[in-house]
Amino acid sequence: MRNQLKLDNLYRQYAKTLYFYLLKLSGSAHLAEDLTQETFVRATIHLHEYEGEEARAWLFKVARNAYLDEWRKQKRRKAIPLLSLVSSKKEMISPYGIPEDSLITQETHQQLEDLLGYLPEQYRSIIYLREYQEFSYKEIMEALQLTEEQVKVTIHRARKRLAALAKKKGWEYDRME
Template sequence: MRTRKNELEILYRQYAKSLYFFLLKMSGSKELAEDLTQETFVRATISLSEYNREDVRAWLFKVARNVYIDEWRKRQRRKKIPFAEIFTKENEILSPYGLPEEEALKMEEREDLHTFLKFLPEQYRTTLYLREFESFSYKEIAEALDLTESQVKVTIHRARKKLLQLAKENNWREERE
């Protein structure tokens, strides 16, 4: 017989890592992402009664997003900027098997992409992250963000368009060719 504690433990093992990376992308801080991941599971435990048997992954990401937004609002009230360290790149050891120039270019492109992403509104950033990095379906994103599937598609389209506009304004495509 499965108890609630066992079910929560299974959910934690299954989704904690992807929630952590989602919150890391949103907050830009490892420490904050760890705290927010823990808070996500605390709130998920508390709000299990509100869970309507929708897709569990979408529901947990919805809880995580709400935890992030609450934290962001708290920081706004304290006049701190939560995005001060967003998308900083860690030092990475390059593979001895690849060409260092190619690896450097790839790293630079990722840094540029992260830089452009931080200029997108939160809604655009979130939908793009869930779609591109977490491979959420439109339906799952709609559940996680309390939107219709049509709204999700429009938001993703606009986010991609804005991202492309930012890249063009900064001559990103021309420099890479």
Template sequence: MAQQHNFEHIYKQHMHDLLRYLLSLTRRKESAEDLMQETFYRALLHLETYKGEEVKPWLFKIAYHAFIDWYRKEKKRPTVEIEEWHFTPQPSAEEQVMIQSEIDGWLSDVSALPPAKQNIVLLRDYHGFTYEEIAEMTGFTLSKVKMDLYRGRQQLKKRKEEDG
């Protein structure tokens, strides 16, 4: 019973961050919700193998692997139109609308990166994980994480310069 209560606390504490992360990867609300459900299902199944490390990176690692599985399946399906997803800014705050517009543009640019670079850029620049945590979550070496982050940022910079 205590383990179930503890898992509910973990769910409530991390569900919003995890959903935002998955939305930024999939760009589809339904897919992100499905992947979040899959993530917590996998976490519950493997709770006994949890080594006591930080919970958030552990969940994000599970979510990333669920995303990769989903992405491979999606790649095999015929291409369908991707629905636009936007954060909902508070209607009365002009500054929030401008910031949200910038975030949406940046997320759109990030979604054009290859999935591995996209994931690393999102984990570092959007969610604020350390290089070491990203390396642990993705299974990449620390140098690969740094190099992919650098190259991803360069691609984003180049794209922004081309857009003017």
């Protein structure tokens, strides 16, 4: 009963965040929903193995593993691209402020989404966890099963690759350098 309450609390707290993480990785809302469910199914099965790691990092590790398993399965079938370059999410433009600023912000956001689609999975994951989810290095270490040095190096390389891709595309993107 106690484990059920623990899992219910984890679901309420992290389901939406995990869904958006999996959506960024897969590029498919349907697949992200399925993988979110799969994450909590696996969490239910392995809750007894959970050894007090921070819950958020542990769940992201489970989610990433579910995604990688699905990706490998799809790769064997060669049916689904890894990430759709066209975002299905349309953002509303705020009725406040200058419309041109909103458009520029929206274009910049779309450019970033496009660029992330060209990165290898590990770089996409680490950039997403650090920049979008604001994970600490320790949380990234737990979620991706890396050492602190590997986290720092991978973040640096991912940012450098992202900046190089932006430059190659002729886009201004120096935030990540």
